Amino acid sequence: MEVDDSAEHNWRKEAAFLQKKLAKTEALLRQATEANERLALTFDLIKDGACVCDGKGRLLYMNEAGYSLLGVTSRDAREGQPFFPNYPTWAREILITQALPMAAKVGSWEGSLALCHVGGSEIPITQRIKAHQTSRGDLFFCSILSTAASSTRSEEEVEVSGSFFGFVFCAAASDPLGHRTSRSPIKNLSSICQLP
Numbered sequence: 001m002e003v004d005d006s007a008e009h010n011w012r013k014e015a016a017f018l019q020k021k022l023a024k025t026e027a028l029l030r031q032a033t034e035a036n037e038r039l040a041l042t043f044d045l046i047k048d049g050a051c052v053c054d055g056k057g058r059l060l061y062m063n064e065a066g067y068s069l070l071g072v073t074s075r076d077a078r079e080g081q082p083f084f085p086n087y088p089t090w091a092r093e094i095l096i097t098q099a100l101p102m103a104a105k106v107g108s109w110e111g112s113l114a115l116c117h118v119g120g121s122e123i124p125i126t127q128r129i130k131a132h133q134t135s136r137g138d139l140f141f142c143s144i145l146s147t148a149a150s151s152t153r154s155e156e157e158v159e160v161s162g163s164f165f166g167f168v169f170c171a172a173a174s175d176p177l178g179h180r181t182s183r184s185p186i187k188n189l190s191s192i193c194q195l196p
Contacts, residue, residue: 043063043064044063044064046063046065046144047065048065048144048145048146048147049062049063049065049066049067049068049069049125049143049144049145049146050062050063050065050066050142050143050144050145051063051066051083051142051143051145052140052141052142052143053083053140053141053143054138054139054140054141055138055139055140055141056082057082057083057084057100058080058081058082058083059078059079059080059081059082059083060079060080060140061079062078062079066145069115069117069123069125069145069147070086070115070116070117070118071117071118071119072118084096085116086115086116087113087114087115087116088114088115088116088122090114091113091114091115094111094113095113095127098111099111099113099127099129100129100131100141103129103130103131103141104131104133104139104141107130107131108128108129108130108131109127109128109129110126110127110128110129111126111127112124112125112126112127113125113126113127115145123147124147124148125145125146125147126145126146126147127143127144127145127146128143128144128146129141129142129143130142130143
């Protein structure tokens, strides 16, 4: 009888432990979801294009202004696809051979490039790239894509665009569940990010 009581006690103890872990995981997921919603609202305020690509050049996230630069509707199946085809050949060459390697090496790069509008025209841009490598070794490139028209932005708009990098780096570095993931860094946002 003593063995049965001991086994039942251990089972109850393990069940209580698992319930606490589940409650903590659910709380982390709620916090991450709320942070993601605040982050999406912040990105909607940015007048410049803002995007995140992984180390292989796949688009993981782009805000509405970025999609407008390309002349496409939001989320038109571009996320998860290579972002390089959105540049004319000459700009793609600079991006691949100079900009991304420099950003990966020293942390950032800024220069003049162009994007291909869906209508066929080239859109001149200034692109600021920040590279971030997570503790797991995953590499992300966060970019602000500015046009000449966006040079007339207010100081507040410039501050919002600049804070994009901080938010994404925080998100890319954290996974609230501690899992290795290939999801967008936007979706990895944890409660350690202090969003306004």
